[in-house]
Amino acid sequence: MDFFEHQEAARRATRKLxxxxxxxxxxxxxxxxxxxAIVLIAPTRYQGDGATYAxxxxxxxxxxxxxxxxxxxxxxxxxxxxxxxxxxxxxxTALVIGLGGASKAAQISSGGRAVxxxxxxRLLAPNSGGLEERRLLNVVEEMALASGVPVPAVYLLAEEPxxxxxxxxxxxxxxxxxxxxxxxxxxxxxxxQGVVAHEFSHILNGDMRLNMRLMAAxxxxxxxxxxxxxxxxxxxxxxRRRDSNNREGGVGAALLILGALLYIVGCIGVxxxxxxxxxxxxxxxxxxxxxxVQFTRNPGGIAGALKxxxxxxxxxxxxxxxxxxxxHFYFGNGLRExxxxxxxxxxxxxxxxxxxxxxxxxxxxxxxxxxxxxSRLAPARTPPRLPTPLNASDFVAGIGVLTNAQIYYAEAxxxxxxxxxxxxxxxxxxxxxxxxxxxLAEDGAACARQLQDLRARVxxxxxxxxxxxxxxxxxxxxxxxxPLADVAVQGLRQLSPDQFDVLMPAVDALVWGxxxxxxxxxxxxxxxxxxxxxxxxxxxxxxxxYETWEPVLPEALLLLSxxxxxxAGGDSGRSTAAFRVGVSQLEAGERRDWPMAAQEECCxxxxxxxALGRLCExxxxxxKNFLLAAATAVMEDREMSLEEGELLRAIADSLGxxxxxxxxxxxxx
Amino acid sequence: xxxxxxxLVVLGIIVLFLLGIAGWVVGTYNGLVTLRNRFKNAFSQIxxxxxxxxxxxxxxxxxxxxxxxHERETLEAVVxxxxxxxxxxxxxxxxxxxxxxxxDLVGAEATLGGALGRLLAVVEQYPDLKANQNMxxxxxxxxxxxxxxxxxxxxxxxxxxxYNTDREKFPAxxxxxxFGFTAAELFEVSGEAERQAPKxxxx
Numbered sequence: 007m008d009f010f011e012h013q014e015a016a017r018r019a020t021r022k023l024x025x026x027x028x029x030x031x032x033x034x035x036x037x038x039x040x041x042x043a044i045v046l047i048a049p050t051r052y053q054g055d056g057a058t059y060a061x062x063x064x065x066x067x068x069x070x071x072x073x074x075x076x077x078x079x080x081x082x083x084x085x086x087x088x089x090x091x092x093x094x095x096x097x098x099t100a101l102v103i104g105l106g107g108a109s110k111a112a113q114i115s116s117g118g119r120a121v122x123x124x125x126x127x128r129l130l131a132p133n134s135g136g137l138e139e140r141r142l143l144n145v146v147e148e149m150a151l152a153s154g155v156p157v158p159a160v161y162l163l164a165e166e167p168x169x170x171x172x173x174x175x176x177x178x179x180x181x182x183x184x185x186x187x188x189x190x191x192x193x194x195x196x197x198x199q200g201v202v203a204h205e206f207s208h209i210l211n212g213d214m215r216l217n218m219r220l221m222a223a224x225x226x227x228x229x230x231x232x233x234x235x236x237x238x239x240x241x242x243x244x245x246r247r248r249d250s251n252n253r254e255g256g257v258g259a260a261l262l263i264l265g266a267l268l269y270i271v272g273c274i275g276v277x278x279x280x281x282x283x284x285x286x287x288x289x290x291x292x293x294x295x296x297x298x299v300q301f302t303r304n305p306g307g308i309a310g311a312l313k314x315x316x317x318x319x320x321x322x323x324x325x326x327x328x329x330x331x332x333x334h335f336y337f338g339n340g341l342r343e344x345x346x347x348x349x350x351x352x353x354x355x356x357x358x359x360x361x362x363x364x365x366x367x368x369x370x371x372x373x374x375x376x377x378x379x380x381s382r383l384a385p386a387r388t389p390p391r392l393p394t395p396l397n398a399s400d401f402v403a404g405i406g407v408l409t410n411a412q413i414y415y416a417e418a419x420x421x422x423x424x425x426x427x428x429x430x431x432x433x434x435x436x437x438x439x440x441x442x443x444x445x446l447a448e449d450g451a452a453c454a455r456q457l458q459d460l461r462a463r464v465x466x467x468x469x470x471x472x473x474x475x476x477x478x479x480x481x482x483x484x485x486x487x488x489p490l491a492d493v494a495v496q497g498l499r500q501l502s503p504d505q506f507d508v509l510m511p512a513v514d515a516l517v518w519g520x521x522x523x524x525x526x527x528x529x530x531x532x533x534x535x536x537x538x539x540x541x542x543x544x545x546x547x548x549x550x551x552y553e554t555w556e557p558v559l560p561e562a563l564l565l566l567s568x569x570x571x572x573x574a575g576g577d578s579g580r581s582t583a584a585f586r587v588g589v590s591q592l593e594a595g596e597r598r599d600w601p602m603a604a605q606e607e608c609c610x611x612x613x614x615x616x617a618l619g620r621l622c623e624x625x626x627x628x629x630k631n632f633l634l635a636a637a638t639a640v641m642e643d644r645e646m647s648l649e650e651g652e653l654l655r656a657i658a659d660s661l662g663x664x665x666x667x668x669x670x671x672x673x674x675x
Numbered sequence: 676x677x678x679x680x681x682x683l684v685v686l687g688i689i690v691l692f693l694l695g696i697a698g699w700v701v702g703t704y705n706g707l708v709t710l711r712n713r714f715k716n717a718f719s720q721i722x723x724x725x726x727x728x729x730x731x732x733x734x735x736x737x738x739x740x741x742x743x744x745h746e747r748e749t750l751e752a753v754v755x756x757x758x759x760x761x762x763x764x765x766x767x768x769x770x771x772x773x774x775x776x777x778x779d780l781v782g783a784e785a786t787l788g789g790a791l792g793r794l795l796a797v798v799e800q801y802p803d804l805k806a807n808q809n810m811x812x813x814x815x816x817x818x819x820x821x822x823x824x825x826x827x828x829x830x831x832x833x834x835x836x837x838y839n840t841d842r843e844k845f846p847a848x849x850x851x852x853x854f855g856f857t858a859a860e861l862f863e864v865s866g867e868a869e870r871q872a873p874k875x876x877x878x
């Protein structure tokens with residue numbers, strides 16, 4: 007399965023979720039109706055029975071008087087099926103489930119950060135000092151650079167002694183990774199890498215978004231049992247004694263019965279919820295385990311982590327009260343192992359290990375805290391050669407797929423960034439300074455003008471840091487400029503919204519100061535927008551709106567034209583040739599003579615942004631087809647320059663398709 | 676039966692009403708928790724930079740010691756103020772929302788800033804020390820860290836303002852009062868002490 011097939015699979019799973027959810031709602035409605043029928047209809051059918059008579063008396067103390075008044079006939083032989091009762095029950099239940107689900111959906115609508123703080127996570131500052139934390143951040147950063155997704159924010163669940171981790175968010179751009187204290191304490195670097203790779207597989211395969219929906223849906227269904235519990239408690243404290251006041255006593259008893267019934271029905275809801283979770287979540291865990299092995303080429307990593315879960319008394323269990331509603335997010339089973347496997351969100355531990363390590367003998371190791379020697383922070387490995395994509399289909403096949411070569415490569419790439427710059431990228435002032443530095447003109451006079459403008463716009467600290475770092479920024483390899491910006495995103499996320507609102511106009515001023523936009527500037531601008539806006543503005547949830555080419559063909563043609571112009575350097579013959587080859591790949595019907603957009607049109611950044619935004623709402627199949635066409639256009643002249651490659655990566659990234667870096671031998675020194 | 680049904684409807688309405696209230700309470704509570712987490716997270720960046728500065732100070736004192744034989748008091752004041760600020764920062768870092776934690780840190784920082792200012796003023800009078808390569812690098816780094824602290828403080832104060840405003844709004848303030856969302860303290864440095872100090876001469 008390639009990246010796009012995984013996305014399609016996630017969409018299918020979402021449809022399955024909707025179906026199962028509808029089924030569960032119907033089941034719960036029927037159960038609620040049955041409960042009400044038992045209370046309200048059954049007594050009317052068996053008048054002679056003393057017990058039901060008492061029940062009737064309890065729920066409705068006035069009925070005795072009514073019966074005396076001659077309302078008795080009304081109670082006889084009422085049919086089991088009462089449409090009006092059913093309707094009110096159905097509407098009521100659906101309302102409760104809907105409201106519950108909607109409230110949860112609203113709560114987590116700000117994306118992965120909301121889930122992380124819900125579960126008690128504390129954001130780790132990217133320049134945090136602790137050795138254990140540093141190691142975790144390094145592993146995550148390397149994995150992100152290797153896979154082409156923005157470096158996710160890392161949250162530490164400091165109160166959780168067990169070994170567990172999760173990934174949450176709506177898209178790679180707002181993804182967060184959460185890791186328990188036990189994870190950083192007990193796992194070796196390789197094992198940590200295995201766990202992080204497992205989580206990255208969830209990020210890359212669209213599982214996170216599915217999990218977010220699952221969380222809201224299941225919360226709605228289980229809501230009924232929470233309400234039942236609340237009503238039960240209310241009934242318990244309400245006055246029940248008949249001698250004080252008849253009416254109030256009746257209300258208390260009715261509340262008790264209703265609460266108990268709702269609670270029991272709610273348990274049915276919980277049952278359905280667990281079944282839905284199990285049906286959707288378990289298979290994806292196996293997939294993520296397999297992906298972890300595929301990414302790291304090291305079965306020992308993830309298998310070792312799983313074995314340590316088995317060996318630790320705490321295992322992967324979570325202490326947080328909220329753990330249950332997010333149990334399907336986690337790496338390991340967050341709850342006590344269930345007596346009945348069908349309801350577990352995760353496959354049994356032994357089975358997971360056996361799939362990775364067939365020689366596993368079932369004996370779990372004794373777990374001791376891992377010490378972190380300094381030397382292990384930067385493992386010295388010679389990076390293997392990265393494969394260069396030979397043709398467009400090679401390029402498309404590489405999207406969202408990680409290999410261990412890329413992970414080693416990312417490690418090496420990170421190390422080849424000079425230390426002062428790497429440090430600066432992890433803190434807010436330095437990160438701003440790096441971005442400014444990357445955008446400053448080489449030419450002395452132009453640079454001086456830009457600096458003067460910058461001084462008026464930004465904080466003293468940012469300006470001083472820009473001047474201090476400028477020589478280092480100028481000195482780095484061109485191939486390291488965008489990876490450096492990727493890392494700097496972490497520092498920039500530490501800005502306050504107000505500070506972010508100062509940063510972006512300053513960046514725009516630097517970009518547009520010379521009245522023109524070059525490829526690097528475009529790519530960097532895209533990167534910043536894509537990776538920072540979800541953090542500072544409400545997270546957008548990408549939805550699939552277009553399944554066919556017709557509605558978005560103009561956008562695709564505009565983007566292909568822009569790519570063709572960008573690669574040809576003003577030569578209209580070459581750009582037309584590139585455009586034609588690209589368009590021939592589009593599976594948009596028979597017609598092939600689509601018009602190419604003029605160069606001026608392609609320079610309109612707002613139009614390009616809008617086109618990318620619309621294309622982003624295409625189905626995975628459309629995106630795959632477009633990226634194939636784009637790569638074909640770029641490779642028409644049988645070569646891909648660094649700028650072209652980065653532009654292609656930026657465009658794919660804008661469509662939510664992360665592309666791992668390709669081979670640039672000169673990048674690694 | 677008619678009565679049973681109407682009881683049901685009334686109960687239903689009550690349940691719905693309670694549900695609405697509960698939904699609002701939960702929503703407001705969660706909103707406040709989110710904002711509180713945000714300013715707590717913003718504090719971590721101040722903390723990182725403060726630590727960096729606390730690490731620089733012993734080196735600075737060590738370098739200055741050889742030259743400033745007759746300024747023991749000034750040096751000791753810096754060392755003492757650093758120790759107090761370090762302790763206050765550790766308390767604040769463990770929970771920036773705790774009452775008085777940030778305020779204590781602000782106080783300790785002001786003392787440290789004053790002591791450092793006096794030291795730097797003294798250094799001005801020792802050209803040899805001023806020209807010392809190590810000293811120049813340390814003061815440079817100190818200034819840069821100082822700038823970063825100011826920047827991080829600004830981000831932290833932005834987050835605190837957001838939280839405090841939301842906390843005080845009606846009717847969210849009812850929830851805030853019920854669940855103990857106390858007002859967060861701004862990290863405000865009385866700018867005067869910090870900026871004036873280097874100019875004061877004590878010799």
